[in-house]
Amino acid sequence: MDAALQRHCRTARSLGSHAVHELKLDSLTPANLESILAKNCSRNRVTVFRQYARDWDALSTFVDRDWLERTMETVCVDVAVTENGLADAVVEDVFCLPAEENLPFKDFIRRISTETDADPVHYYQAQNNNLREECAALFDQVPASIDFADKVFGSSPEAVNFWCGSHRALTSFHKDHYENLYAVVSGTKTFHLIPPTESWALEERTFPTSQYTPSMDHHTSTWSTTPVFIDEETGAMTTNASPTAKTRMKTRWCSLDPTSNPKHAETFAKRIGHTPKSGPLFLTVTLHRGDMLYLPALWAHKVEQRAGMDGDGSASWLKGAMAVNYWYDMDFSSPTFVMHSFLRRIAASVGYMEPDVDIEDSEDESE
Numbered sequence: 001m002d003a004a005l006q007r008h009c010r011t012a013r014s015l016g017s018h019a020v021h022e023l024k025l026d027s028l029t030p031a032n033l034e035s036i037l038a039k040n041c042s043r044n045r046v047t048v049f050r051q052y053a054r055d056w057d058a059l060s061t062f063v064d065r066d067w068l069e070r071t072m073e074t075v076c077v078d079v080a081v082t083e084n085g086l087a088d089a090v091v092e093d094v095f096c097l098p099a100e101e102n103l104p105f106k107d108f109i110r111r112i113s114t115e116t117d118a119d120p121v122h123y124y125q126a127q128n129n130n131l132r133e134e135c136a137a138l139f140d141q142v143p144a145s146i147d148f149a150d151k152v153f154g155s156s157p158e159a160v161n162f163w164c165g166s167h168r169a170l171t172s173f174h175k176d177h178y179e180n181l182y183a184v185v186s187g188t189k190t191f192h193l194i195p196p197t198e199s200w201a202l203e204e205r206t207f208p209t210s211q212y213t214p215s216m217d218h219h220t221s222t223w224s225t226t227p228v229f230i231d232e233e234t235g236a237m238t239t240n241a242s243p244t245a246k247t248r249m250k251t252r253w254c255s256l257d258p259t260s261n262p263k264h265a266e267t268f269a270k271r272i273g274h275t276p277k278s279g280p281l282f283l284t285v286t287l288h289r290g291d292m293l294y295l296p297a298l299w300a301h302k303v304e305q306r307a308g309m310d311g312d313g314s315a316s317w318l319k320g321a322m323a324v325n326y327w328y329d330m331d332f333s334s335p336t337f338v339m340h341s342f343l344r345r346i347a348a349s350v351g352y353m354e355p356d357v358d359i360e361d362s363e364d365e366s367e
């Protein structure tokens with residue numbers, strides 16, 4: 001079975017699955033954008049549309065601190081706060097959720113513009129359609145949807161999200177069941193990428209879940225983690241254990257990070273049968289202000305961010321980056337999803353990950 005999985009990875013790589021399709025601005029026309037996206041969606045290929053978003057109003061308004069504070073004057077936002085920038089990540093065999101703080105947007109901006117390495121890390125990363133809801137006052141500064149993507153995916157976006165925060169914040173390896181169009185407004189974003197043909201080797205496991213808890217106010221340097229429980233009556237998450245909330249929340253997440261841990265890289269390389277001839281172990285793409293990425297559904301990704309460089313038009317007051325992404329529903333009847341599920345089943349059978357709860361199994365249980 002191991003040999004079959006390795007052969008599959010080699011074959012997929014030899015057919016071009018492990019590559020990024022880069023498009024420069026002068027090769028983008030309304031007619032070819034749609035056909036390129038349609039082709040790359042069907043092939044599940046990562047695509048970079050360099051400078052596609054260069055004319056969006058957000059590139060000048062969001063970086064103007066006075067404009068931003070005025071426009072968001074009355075708005076409060078839910079911000080993820082951590083000791084170390086690792087929100088939603090596995091730390092010492094526990095999946096750690098960030099502390100959440102509801103702050104006036106203006107205070108959030110002040111914190112991320114004055115942050116030092118001794119301060120907690122703030123990241124606006126809600127992924128709950130926040131640009132059309134919590135930050136609706138900013139929404140008219142970007143296109144309501146990406147028109148050529150609407151045509152290819154046959155719908156408007158399910159969610160439009162605004163990402164804003166510290167260069168110290170990191171998004172750990174995970175995958176989403178969405179087609180993702182991700183545009184950078186300020187600073188840079190670096191995506192480390194592993195295709196669905198190989199992501200089964202990242203060893204997804206189920207971890208007990210805790211939440212970062214600061215001991216006093218946001219300037220504290222003392223943090224702890226508190227176990228999270230699920231309330232059986234309401235289904236809600238809580239850190240207050242009670243007779244109805246005694247079951248520890250479990251989260252399924254990737255347990256290997258081959259980009260930063262040499263032992264993990266070795267394990268991952270062995271599983272996928274990686275050799276010096278196979279090309280890089282994982283792909284890395286850096287997006288600059290105005291670039292847009294098409295990240296197909298099911299690609300595992302880890303994301304880092306940096307503040308902009310002098311003169312690149314990024315917000316000089318922001319010690320981090322801003323981005324907007326459009327999530328479109330993926331097509332679960334696609335061959336990619338079916339193949340991905342099959343590979344995961346095989347990987348689970350040789351102990352490389354915990355088995356999935358199959359859709360069919362959960363249907364059987366409810367019968």
Ligand SMILES: O=C(O)CCC(=O)C(=O)O
Binds near residue numbers: 163325
């Ligand atoms: O920008 C980030 O930190 C993460 C982005 C991401 O995970 C996504 O768009 O799915």
